[in-house]
Amino acid sequence: MKVYYLYRKQALALSAGQAWEFFSSPHHLNRITPDFFHIDITSPVPDAIYGGLLIRYRMKAVGGWPMVWLSEISHCDKPRRFVYQQRVGPFAFWSHEVAISESANGVEVEDIVFYAMPFGWFGRLMHRWLIGKKLRQIFDTRRDYLERHWGIAAGDPH
Numbered sequence: 001m002k003v004y005y006l007y008r009k010q011a012l013a014l015s016a017g018q019a020w021e022f023f024s025s026p027h028h029l030n031r032i033t034p035d036f037f038h039i040d041i042t043s044p045v046p047d048a049i050y051g052g053l054l055i056r057y058r059m060k061a062v063g064g065w066p067m068v069w070l071s072e073i074s075h076c077d078k079p080r081r082f083v084y085q086q087r088v089g090p091f092a093f094w095s096h097e098v099a100i101s102e103s104a105n106g107v108e109v110e111d112i113v114f115y116a117m118p119f120g121w122f123g124r125l126m127h128r129w130l131i132g133k134k135l136r137q138i139f140d141t142r143r144d145y146l147e148r149h150w151g152i153a154a155g156d157p158h
Contacts, residue, residue, distance in 0.1 A: 012146055037060070090118070
């Protein structure tokens with residue numbers, strides 16, 4: 001099984017508490033993802049996430065095909081990091097860590113994603129032709145949204 005890796009790091013003009021509040025809530029997902037990736041949360045979600053929390057989603061990610069996704073918050077270290085892992089969904093494996101660290105101008109947010117495609121050689125081919133590009137597009141949209149709202153320009157003293 002080939003394991004893929006996606007990494008992003010971004011400086012934001014937010015406090016650690018504000019960043020935690022935004023990123024730890026799945027209710028913000030549709031704001032930071034492309035329109036083609038519409039997400040409906042189909043299970044109750046408490047105000048504060050915790051390790052062991054299961055969240056069920058229904059989404060249309062690729063070609064409008066509906067998918068079910070069940071994720072578990074496997075690690076939760078408020079306000080520094082949380083990891084959610086797919087328990088049921090389209091990938092053979094998915095783990096996404098969001099790490100928040102304080103910096104001189106706010107915070108740095110890191111997305112650390114490891115994932116594997118199902119279906120052997122066909123999944124690897126689909127990754128090369130479609131899935132890898134779609135995932136980069138999702139994280140590019142996330143980056144652009146965050147930059148517009150809380151971005152810190154290089155060398156900005158504020």
